[in-house]
Amino acid sequence: MNELVQTELKKIFNGRFSTSESTRANYARGEDTYEPVLSQAVVFPETNEEVSKILKLCNENKIPVVPFGTGTSLEGNAVGNSNGITISLEKMNKVLSVNAEDFDCRVQANVTRKQLNEYLREDGVFFPIDPGADAAIGGMASTSASGTMAVKYGTMRTVISGLTVVLANGEIIKTGSRTKKSSAGYNLTNLFIGSEGTLGIITEVQVRLSPIPESIMSAVCYFPDLDSAVQTAQEVIQYGIPIARIEMLNKDQMEISIKYSKLENIKASPTLFFEFHGSESSNKEAIKLVEELSKNNGGGDFKWAVSLEERNKLWQARHDVYWSVKALGNNMKVYSTDVCVPISNLVECISWAEKEVKKHDLIAPMVGHVGDGNFHSIILFDPNDKEKQKKIRKYSDDLISKALELEGTITGEHGIGLQKKHYLLKEHPDNIPVMKSIKRSLDENNIMNPGKVFDLN
């Protein structure tokens, strides 16, 4: 970075601009398996205008920028750039407005999902996208995140109706609107969602909220084997039964979670976690149907989590899966696969994956947002064990091929980052030239998170 830029940024941001090694190291990657890459500086803007100033300056001087949220991304989406600057959005963490009567609100990019739900507690509405981590809503927009409630509430694409984005040239634009629908020109909102900071920096998000359901009921159900659990999930979806969450944990993962999360009276078998949101009577109706389908597939009795506390414990255990695996060893890393297939191909894909994991002798328990056809193998590995890493790479490659053969996608919700660029070439070889054209047209100096999603040259 040239000295003039550095001086200028220091002048504008003062204590909110840092070149110290410890700060740079804190923003050098997300929850991915990459070696940290330290950017030359980290800057902490507070307003759209400040982000605009940074980008204008960086664009004029061709300095790469990496936007950084809560650092919970998994595919290297936020790994630093040794020639560039990391822009931490953590000071842009305000809820800007709430319109409970329209079920919407506008937040700055780094408001996290839990922070927003805490803020909304009195309003009878909530933000329904739950990727597990307490991620920033701007970051979740950037990777097109989803999680456990997508089966009912959709993904970030579903709930976002508008954005404020700062472009490479410093222009600040406001896309979308507060209305439920619009046909007013190109859908720029959805172009920026999932673009992982390569087209612009999302600084504000307009999100649709949902009414807090009158009744919420959670249950777990054990199955004799994985296939019958997944088959049940598939049937629940195919029968169109209204359900808010339907999560699978395989036997290995259940064993790990029971220990890590100190779950009591829970069996280490392939398991489905269910949650129903609705009126009490509609929930009861749905539950009856789901219980029947479970029984037909050999599932046991439903174990209910009735109180809010029990329910939270259950879902916390589900959300702690990543950490529960990581805790299995010191100095170990964790990599999560993320394929998603049409629901009718899910049983085939998951059972294929479980066999492959055994074949390669991996520690790789499985969890799945099975109502969406999306599942993860949470692979534990020693970063010094090169042989094992070869096996993991082989498993990952084969899983991608299998998913594509089953008309699936290489990533349901984690995005591309650095990790999946070569897989994106497999899934959408014909789309990439179009993506590149768009990238070039909006970021002619290739300063926006370069090297992520695809290599431009």
Next chain:
Amino acid sequence: MNELVQTELKKIFNGRFSTSESTRANYARGEDTYEPVLSQAVVFPETNEEVSKILKLCNENKIPVVPFGTGTSLEGNAVGNSNGITISLEKMNKVLSVNAEDFDCRVQANVTRKQLNEYLREDGVFFPIDPGADAAIGGMASTSASGTMAVKYGTMRTVISGLTVVLANGEIIKTGSRTKKSSAGYNLTNLFIGSEGTLGIITEVQVRLSPIPESIMSAVCYFPDLDSAVQTAQEVIQYGIPIARIEMLNKDQMEISIKYSKLENIKASPTLFFEFHGSESSNKEAIKLVEELSKNNGGGDFKWAVSLEERNKLWQARHDVYWSVKALGNNMKVYSTDVCVPISNLVECISWAEKEVKKHDLIAPMVGHVGDGNFHSIILFDPNDKEKQKKIRKYSDDLISKALELEGTITGEHGIGLQKKHYLLKEHPDNIPVMKSIKRSLDENNIMNPGKVFDLN
């Protein structure tokens, strides 16, 4: 069009290439109020490869192309180009595949919504987007259409998971996938949806279907005045009551519809048409709540349309609104406004609109997809009465300003076409440079439906 191109297209398409005046006149505009503009020829491709050949040839020779579906668009989206060729997609009308167990199917662009639902009849699933007209699914994608069922099922953006698009240079690309979600790179699917043929021609659409509900119940309810009807709709949404359709017709429109559609035992008052999709018990639960809200606002008893025949008659009357107004006079034209506002601002916007219509002495009954905050004034006018047209323009301009002031959008579902280009400048002045950059990057010779959505230069 130069002669070489004409000779080449004749050679390839033979009888499916026409320069006859009558054919050209048939494809010179949609259901808009523009004077017909005859393109120099009309061509009728049957395959993606044929569309590709046309575009390659036109691109090399800088000949504008206008894609044409069923011609039901309302804003001049499909008006011909006197220097160009119109590409009718009417021979691309095949259902390519149906996966009822995954609730999805793939269709060629000119399969219409009724044709698809007829095709799906035995499969227990249906295509839920219903804009009234029996429009082509490709055309509905191009304008980001929605209609009466968006309140439950969303818009074209919600239900489309992938597209085949032929680009200006003739490249054929397949966007999206069959999965319920994906984070694999830029969301090109949603970029092409709503781009009105200015970025490429949509030739195939992958759509999500919905299970046919166990129970469907329709009712009408009269109100003493428009405000109380709209207020009721607003409350139904704000209480989060599950409803599939909630349509408003004002008194003027009811009078016209009763005559045109020969509705019996129906009163000419401001009216809501409701439809509930669900299980019998969940429908009954929802109906109870809606009846209560209606009563509180002075609404009368619900009049039920129980049989399929009665229900169809009711919704046919709703769908015939456009024709019912058109039938009021010979040689008259009809223009429909299309603003959409946040639901909490709907009462204010609609009552403002009704007063303005009276003030300007317009024949302009109103209907609304009020659950989405979207409504139409269906304005009848004599194309020779220039004074009246000035008033209509004034009303339309003022309505747009009012909607924007109420944080609304200039178009809920009809798109921009030629008609709303200057309004788009009002709603999204800061977005237009980005739209133009993208347009230039994908269509360097500006051959794709030029002059629609925005003027490039």
